[in-house]
Structures are given as structure tokens and as C-alpha cells.
Amino acid sequence: MNILTTGANRGIGAALAAEAEARGHSVIRHGRTSGDVACDLAALDTIPAAFGAIEGPVDVLINNAGIIGPAMSAGDGLEAHGFEQTFRINTFAPLAVAHALLPALRQSDAPRILNVSSQMSWMGYAKSDRIAYRASKAALNKEMQGLATDLAPDAIPVVLLDPGWVRTDMGGDTAEEDPVAVARGFLDIADRLTIADTGKFFRFSGEERAF
Numbered sequence: 001m002n003i004l005t006t007g008a009n010r011g012i013g014a015a016l017a018a019e020a021e022a023r024g025h026s027v028i029r030h031g032r033t034s035g036d037v038a039c040d041l042a043a044l045d046t047i048p049a050a051f052g053a054i055e056g057p058v059d060v061l062i063n064n065a066g067i068i069g070p071a072m073s074a075g076d077g078l079e080a081h082g083f084e085q086t087f088r089i090n091t092f093a094p095l096a097v098a099h100a101l102l103p104a105l106r107q108s109d110a111p112r113i114l115n116v117s118s119q120m121s122w123m124g125y126a127k128s129d130r131i132a133y134r135a136s137k138a139a140l141n142k143e144m145q146g147l148a149t150d151l152a153p154d155a156i157p158v159v160l161l162d163p164g165w166v167r168t169d170m171g172g173d174t175a176e177e178d179p180v181a182v183a184r185g186f187l188d189i190a191d192r193l194t195i196a197d198t199g200k201f202f203r204f205s206g207e208e209r210a211f
Contacts, residue, residue: 002058002108003190004028006097007065008035011168012116015183016062023187028054030065041065041093042085048100056104060190063094063115068170069132083132090136095143098158105156112193113151114186115144117160117201123211141201141211148199157198161186162209177204 003020007013008029017027029035030051039050069086070079094115105111120130121137128134141160148158163186164177185204203209 001025001060001190002028002056003060003062004030004037004054004058004101005062005064006030006041006094011170012163012166012179012182012186013062013064015179016064016186019180019183019187028058032065041097042088044088044092044096047093047096051097051100052103054101054104056107057109057111058101058104059108059111061098061101061105061111061113062186062190063097063113065093066090066116066137066170067133068130069136071129072131073128074131075128079132083135086132086136087139090133091139091143094140095147098147106154111156112190113144113147113156113158114190114193115140115158115160116186117141117162119162119164121211122209145199145211152195152198155195157193157195159189159193159197159199160201161189162201162203164204 003025005013005016008017009031017029020027030037032040037050039046067089070082072079098113117140118137120134121141144158163182166177166179166182182204189202201209201211
């Protein structure tokens with residue numbers, strides 16, 4: 001398979017790229033300033049040219065890149081710049097990347113789009129810290145659920161992924177999950193994904209979870 005992962009320079013993205021190559025797949029790495037595709041995802045108007053230049057087929061797109069954003073809670077009010085930046089990278093960019101890559105994905109016999117969300121997006125989880133991050137991932141879920149609906153006639157499944165709390169620069173050293181185990185789980189999901197799964201939200205271990 002040809003797999004493109006965004007944010008492949010560190011954390012889950014780096015683990016995904018390494019594990020995919022270990023399984024014999026070809027990997028297209030995206031990074032903000034380096035990689036096979038170098039593009040600042042916050043600069044949304046640069047995404048179509050950067051990703052649209054990729055020659056297909058691309059079998060799997062993994063929208064992994066993300067930022068944690070400002071530490072504010074909802075009760076702190078609105079820090080507009082940090083909130084907007086978080087949404088640009090976590091919510092707006094994945095949809096822009098998916099659209100830019102559709103021509104390459106449509107060249108695949110079995111294209112799939114996977115999006116890294118978060119357990120912090122769950123609407124049943126009422127905590128308010130990191131509210132920009134929580135809100136951006138909840139919006140990502142709804143956005144990609146909509147994309148799944150629109151791409152269903154083309155048999156392109158679109159799903160959301162919950163990696164848990166992962167030991168990365170974002171998650172910190174005390175986090176519960178190992179990025180290598182998370183990457184393996186994501187690729188296992190990619191391997192067995194069908195159109196019957198489209199629009200669903202999965203834990204990295206494979207179980208479907210609630211939005």
C-alpha cells in the first residue's frame with residue numbers, strides 16, 4: 001500500500017511511518033518544513049498545491065498532524081488567535097488535505113481516509129481544560145462524519161481514530177499509551193477497513209467507540 005501520513009516527523013506520525021515501512025508499505029511523509037510533502041497546515045491556501053501535486057495512487061491517507069493549542073478553559077473566555085490556530089490545524093486542514101488528495105486516492109483500488117481524533121472530543125466528557133483542542137476535535141468528528149456520507153457513493157471509507165493518551169511531546173512522559181502500539185493499531189484498522197465502517201469512531205485497539 002501507499003500510505004500518506006501528516007505530521008510524520010515526530011510522535012504518532014513518526015511511529016506510523018516507521019511501522020508502515022516495517023510492514024512493507026510505501027510511505028509518503030508530510031512535515032511542516034520537511035518530508036516528502038513540506039507544508040504548514042496552518043497556511044490553508046498552500047494545501048491544495050502541496051498535496052494535489054502528489055501522483056497517485058494513494059491507498060491510505062492518515063490525517064495525524066495536530067496541536068494541543070492554548071491551555072485555557074471555557075471559563076477563561078476566548079483567546080482568539082490560539083483558538084483559531086488550533087482549529088486551522090486540527091479541523092480545517094484535514095478536510096483540505098483530504099480534498100486535495102482525492103484525485104490520488106481515486107486512483108487506488110481501495111482508498112481509505114483515517115483521521116486522528118481524541119478521547120477528549122467525546123460529548124459525554126464534560127471537562128473544560130484545553131477547550132480549544134477539545135472543540136477542534138469534536139468539530140473534526142462531525143466534519144469527517146459528513147465527508148464519510150458524501151464519499152460513500154464512491155466507496156471511500158472515512159473514519160475517526162482515538163489514540164488514547166499517548167507518550168509523545170504532546171501527551172507527556174506519564175501518558176498511558178505507547179506510540180508504537182498506537183501506530184500498529186491504526187494500521188491494523190486501515191488494513192481491514194471497508195465501506196461498512198465509514199463514519200465510525202474507533203479506539204486504536206479496534207473497538208468502535210461513542211462520539
